Amino acid sequence: MKLFSKSKPKIKVQETKRESFDGWLKCTHCKELVHLKELEQNTNCCPKCDYHYRISIYERLKLLTDEGSFQEMYEDLSPLDPLNFKDTETYKSRIAKAQKKTSRKEGVITGVGTIDGQPTAIGVLDFAFMGGSMGSVVGEKLTLIIEHAISEQLPVVIVSASGGARMQESALSLMQMAKTSAALAKLSKCSLPYISILTNPTTGGITASFASLGDVIIAEPKALICFAGPRVIEQTIGEKLPPEAQKSEFLLEHGMLDCVVRRKDLKNKISTFIKYLMPEKLLKKNRKLSLENLKGAKLVSLEKEIKKTSR
Numbered sequence: 478m479k480l481f482s483k484s485k486p487k488i489k490v491q492e493t494k495r496e497s498f499d500g501w502l503k504c505t506h507c508k509e510l511v512h513l514k515e516l517e518q519n520t521n522c523c524p525k526c527d528y529h530y531r532i533s534i535y536e537r538l539k540l541l542t543d544e545g546s547f548q549e550m551y552e553d554l555s556p557l558d559p560l561n562f563k564d565t566e567t568y569k570s571r572i573a574k575a576q577k578k579t580s581r582k583e584g585v586i587t588g589v590g591t592i593d594g595q596p597t598a599i600g601v602l603d604f605a606f607m608g609g610s611m612g613s614v615v616g617e618k619l620t621l622i623i624e625h626a627i628s629e630q631l632p633v634v635i636v637s638a639s640g641g642a643r644m645q646e647s648a649l650s651l652m653q654m655a656k657t658s659a660a661l662a663k664l665s666k667c668s669l670p671y672i673s674i675l676t677n678p679t680t681g682g683i684t685a686s687f688a689s690l691g692d693v694i695i696a697e698p699k700a701l702i703c704f705a706g707p708r709v710i711e712q713t714i715g716e717k718l719p720p721e722a723q724k725s726e727f728l729l730e731h732g733m734l735d736c737v738v739r740r741k742d743l744k745n746k747i748s749t750f751i752k753y754l755m756p757e758k759l760l761k762k763n764r765k766l767s768l769e770n771l772k773g774a775k776l777v778s779l780e781k782e783i784k785k786t787s788r
């Protein structure tokens with residue numbers, strides 16, 4: 478029987494190396510093919526494994542605030558280069574590139590919007606702008622929005638996504654840790670709540686300052702949250718960390734977080750916490766507070782901005 482004695486044909490199955498096809502994405506976590514539309518409708522979380530992909534600041538604001546309510550403040554503040562810093566590239570040129578890429582002046586958006594009808598001061602760090610790093614202007618904008626919350630008696634929500642302090646500004650950037658922390662201490666003295674949202678990744682000076690100071694600290698699932706990243710630790714101690722060691726779930730187990738909340742449930746959760754934590758008389762007063770004609774604020778069309786930056 479010649480048929481059975483024949484050696485098996487050697488078929489080579491070539492694995493595709495492409496990570497995305499027209500309209501499809503190969504999930505970096507579960508390696509399944511996911512349609513981009515489906516991903517978008519699922520708040521940019523993988524419908525197969527629930528991996529939370531990074532989203533833009535505008536998508537984040539759309540998810541958290543009531544439609545048509547977000548007004549940006551302090552948008553004109555732009556970073557300087559007081560140290561004339563240069564590594565492989567000048568700081569000035571890095572800023573120019575980031576500004577061109579994001580069409581924004583700095584790595585944080587600050588303003589006021591309503592969350593389930595409750596006016597709230599909001600700050601969202603922009604990872605697309607130099608890795609969401611905190612320079613003097615990022616620190617200043619966050620401090621200004623916290624101070625605005627104090628004068629208007631509003632709760633504060635800050636969403637972090639950052640590589641840490643901006644090394645090109647050296648000590649000036651590190652000073653922002655103290656400045657933002659001091660502003661939050663004042664907020665706390667006024668009995669106004671601060672809710673900190675940690676998303677992937679929240680690291681360095683951000684974790685070591687305002688991100689860890691929330692009355693409630695919420696993280697998205699499987700977000701990397703740490704001071705020194707896994708690579709730095711491995712190089713220092715010469716040992717590999719367990720894969721889940723710096724992820725949200727591990728930190729929750731060890732008492733560093735209050736809860737891990739899926740992206741689609743975040744707005745509800747934040748709104749519940751604000752209602753619990755705001756003094757009752759302020760809650761009623763603020764509900765009547767109009768967001769219109771806010772001094773120096775500009776209404777942002779989130780839909781328009783999302784379309785501009787969509788992939």
Ligand SMILES: [Zn+2]
Pocket residue numbers: 504505506507508509523524525526527528
């Ligand atoms: Zn997946």
